[in-house]
Amino acid sequence: xxxxxxxxxxxxxxxxxxxxxxxxxxxxxxxxxxxxxxxxxxxxxxxxxxxxxxxxxxxxxxxxxxxxxxxxxxxxxxxxxxxxxxxxxxxxxxxxxxxxxxxxxxxxxxxxxxxxxxxxxxxxxxxxxxxxxxxxxxxxxxxxxxxxxxxxxxxxxxxxxxxxxxxxxxxxxxxxxxxxxxxxxxxxxxxxxxxxxxxxxxxxxxxxxxxxxxxxxxxxxxxxxxxxxxxxxxxxxxxxxxxxxxxxxxxxxxxxxxxxxxxxxxxxxxxxxxxxxxxxxxxxxxxxxxxxxxxxxxxxxxxxxxxxxxxxxxxxxxxxxxxxxxxxxxxxxxxxxxxxxxxxxxxxxxxxxxxxxxxxxxxxxxxxxxxxxxxxxxxxxxxxxxxxxxxxxxxxxxxxxxxxxxxxxxxxxxxxxxxxxxxxxxxxxxxxxxxxxxxxxxxxxxxxxxxxxxxxxxxxxxxxxxxxxxxxxxxxxxxxxxxxxxxxxxxxxxxxxxxxxxxxxxxxxxxxxxxxxxxxxxxxxxxxx
Ligand code: GLC
Numbered sequence: 001x002x003x004x005x006x007x008x009x010x011x012x013x014x015x016x017x018x019x020x021x022x023x024x025x026x027x028x029x030x031x032x033x034x035x036x037x038x039x040x041x042x043x044x045x046x047x048x049x050x051x052x053x054x055x056x057x058x059x060x061x062x063x064x065x066x067x068x069x070x071x072x073x074x075x076x077x078x079x080x081x082x083x084x085x086x087x088x089x090x091x092x093x094x095x096x097x098x099x100x101x102x103x104x105x106x107x108x109x110x111x112x113x114x115x116x117x118x119x120x121x122x123x124x125x126x127x128x129x130x131x132x133x134x135x136x137x138x139x140x141x142x143x144x145x146x147x148x149x150x151x152x153x154x155x156x157x158x159x160x161x162x163x164x165x166x167x168x169x170x171x172x173x174x175x176x177x178x179x180x181x182x183x184x185x186x187x188x189x190x191x192x193x194x195x196x197x198x199x200x201x202x203x204x205x206x207x208x209x210x211x212x213x214x215x216x217x218x219x220x221x222x223x224x225x226x227x228x229x230x231x232x233x234x235x236x237x238x239x240x241x242x243x244x245x246x247x248x249x250x251x252x253x254x255x256x257x258x259x260x261x262x263x264x265x266x267x268x269x270x271x272x273x274x275x276x277x278x279x280x281x282x283x284x285x286x287x288x289x290x291x292x293x294x295x296x297x298x299x300x301x302x303x304x305x306x307x308x309x310x311x312x313x314x315x316x317x318x319x320x321x322x323x324x325x326x327x328x329x330x331x332x333x334x335x336x337x338x339x340x341x342x343x344x345x346x347x348x349x350x351x352x353x354x355x356x357x358x359x360x361x362x363x364x365x366x367x368x369x370x371x372x373x374x375x376x377x378x379x380x381x382x383x384x385x386x387x388x389x390x391x392x393x394x395x396x397x398x399x400x401x402x403x404x405x406x407x408x409x410x411x412x413x414x415x416x417x418x419x420x421x422x423x424x425x426x427x428x429x430x431x432x433x434x435x436x437x438x439x440x441x442x443x444x445x446x447x448x449x450x451x452x453x454x455x456x457x458x459x460x461x462x463x464x465x466x467x468x469x470x471x472x473x474x475x476x477x478x479x480x481x482x483x484x485x486x487x488x489x490x491x492x493x494x495x496x497x498x499x500x501x502x503x504x505x506x507x508x509x510x511x512x513x514x515x516x517x518x519x520x521x522x523x524x525x526x527x528x529x
Contacts, residue, residue: 046446147228197263341367371397371419
């Protein structure tokens, strides 16, 4: 018996940052009614999987990544009925909807944590990670992603609790079987409601060292009040993430997901693709995001270094993002302005050819760069709590739908400003139907990909050494090449080919010779041998 091909093979993903996507009720915060109204945009773009960031009730300390009820939809996002309508319409349009599951930590306002604090003899106490110690000395040297120690003293019981993010996000204790049972119930609840899968937040984090050993000291002084996330990233996280046993948790979830044909994709935020590769297996996660792809700059050698080992480790199961709500947008990373936009489209043209799931972040299809925001209007706790430290707001500014004061995002005041660098010509409306707009070129790329059946069917990639400043690969009958900021290049293809997609005019194929201008990416279909 052969295993049927899972529905997500060959799919294209799109991340909706819910608060900033579309606001239907005018309160300045994006909601699910807004998502529903904008589904046609995603369908026309060629999206198959829509990931929506957390929509659950939450006090909002980390904008929804602090969940106080895992089986409801917050009223500010339209409540359960609005989600049901999104599911129905998305399914009718042939798209799948993936919610964001936050199993590493709950909100400190979740009833579990409230009981844990107020009644240390309750079963919920052991849903979290507590350590004895003295109030002036945290149990070990683990740091929070968002600055400061990963431990907060709870005075009434005279114990420390673990939180690798904000103190308002206490870490759940995944060594407790009761926590497993709770999430088994939560997964079933949503799958039975028609949700097609989950993006799993901090998927590499659920377990920590049983002995709570110190991490090795960082090579340089960690001043995490200046740049908390940067400081966190230079620490060697030997004992506080990616621990043995974490993949077994996903093996349990796979059995639940399998009953519903549901999709599990992990935020496995590790630099080493080989480590990430261990999370994706038939019996574990379907897929994982490839973060090296999201961090590389506009540099051919760096791109090859990031992508080649990732493609090998991913075995068709990595998702390829270039931007996210946590990281600077690709257009900004690649130099900003019109050139940054061209380059991010060129980069996406490369990612879209890799085995796995190319993933757009809202606004990537418009070529947006990071929003420039006034310092006194930042909202990310990373910046707010650390005197304006580099935060994530620049990539979280609202989506640009139409020219006008609220950019078609809201009729009210947006919860986060649009940014002083936003222009009417960036909007979806201004780019629709306009030959040469980033939006139309992205659409055409995804339409070309859909037809590229021989390429999509090929599991392997052959990296081509054509020129130092050109990243080139062959997958099936397709040769894909991007000129990463070097001089215009004339390259030899393995044999005669036809140019099926170019990000910009100026590229051409004549016989087996490819002309590739700077900052341009192409797809060339090889003639039959
Ligand atoms: C993930 C999310 C990020 C959030 C963090 C804590 O990294 O993408 O936005 O702040 O987890 O939940």
